[in-house]
Amino acid sequence: MISVEDLTVAYGDVTPLDGLTVELGPHPTAVMGPSGSGKSTLLRVVAGLQRPSAGLVEIDGTPPRQASWRSGGDPRVALIHQDYRLVPFLTVEENLRLAAEVRGEDLDDDEVGERLAAVRLDHLDRARLPGTLSGGEQQRLAIARALGPGVSVLLADEPTGALDAENTAVVTDLLVDLGAGRGVQVVIATHDASVAERAAAVYRVDQGRLVRG
Numbered sequence: 143m144i145s146v147e148d149l150t151v152a153y154g155d156v157t158p159l160d161g162l163t164v165e166l167g168p169h170p171t172a173v174m175g176p177s178g179s180g181k182s183t184l185l186r187v188v189a190g191l192q193r194p195s196a197g198l199v200e201i202d203g204t205p206p207r208q209a210s211w212r213s214g215g216d217p218r219v220a221l222i223h224q225d226y227r228l229v230p231f232l233t234v235e236e237n238l239r240l241a242a243e244v245r246g247e248d249l250d251d252d253e254v255g256e257r258l259a260a261v262r263l264d265h266l267d268r269a270r271l272p273g274t275l276s277g278g279e280q281q282r283l284a285i286a287r288a289l290g291p292g293v294s295v296l297l298a299d300e301p302t303g304a305l306d307a308e309n310t311a312v313v314t315d316l317l318v319d320l321g322a323g324r325g326v327q328v329v330i331a332t333h334d335a336s337v338a339e340r341a342a343a344v345y346r347v348d349q350g351r352l353v354r355g
């Protein structure tokens with residue numbers, strides 16, 4: 143459970159989040175709102191990538207570990223993005239292995255296969271570079287890379303923003319099914335009504351707060 147209490151984030155004169163209090167759930171949850179309303183900011187704070195100006199965020203009762211070179215990120219939280227952020231000069235397999243190594247995992251060949259199968263990419267040549275994959279395939283690889291064994295929260299920042307309708311449906315299905323199958327709370331920031339339709343709860347950012355409905 144993601145609990146947010148009186149959260150404020152200000153950047154100089156701009157205060158996208160202003161006294162936001164919410165229990166974010168159940169799985170999957172969608173967060174909507176106009177461009178610049180603070181969706182990405184909220185996800186970064188929940189992921190421990192950014193400290194709030196004020197207020198408290200807790201995941202299952204403890205604040206996210208602040209990401210740093212020394213500590214890494216919070217092992218409970220994964221974050222994926224509209225532009226995938228795969229390492230362009232590493233192969234499919236190397237992208238998976240690199241993220242796993244950072245988390246302290248050592249994947250054997252079968253485990254690489256299992257990670258790819260979980261996102262229905264087991265047919266893929268593991269030696270391909272991300273740039274040779276379709277957008278939908280790249281996002282599925284990014285999801286496979288994000289889902290380490292200890293992850294209980296997957297934050298998706300406009301995960302289908304660069305995809306056509308067909309791939310949007312495939313990626314949304316995967317996020318919903320993988321989350322349900324593994325007990326992972328998925329939170330999707332999106333502009334896409336077809337994605338929000340799949341959510342168990344939909345929130346909108348309104349004047350710095352989240353309103354359900």
Ligand SMILES: Nc1ncnc2c1ncn2[C@@H]1O[C@H](COP(=O)(O)OP(=O)(O)OP(=O)(O)O)[C@@H](O)[C@H]1O
Nearest residue numbers: 153156158175176177178179180181182183184331
């Ligand atoms: N590091 C930063 N420094 C200064 N201003 C920032 C910073 N990050 C975000 N902002 C501003 O805060 C506001 C909220 O931005 P944010 O990216 O969280 O919104 P968003 O709802 O995710 O937008 P979009 O849907 O376009 O991605 C914007 O006005 C943005 O310019």
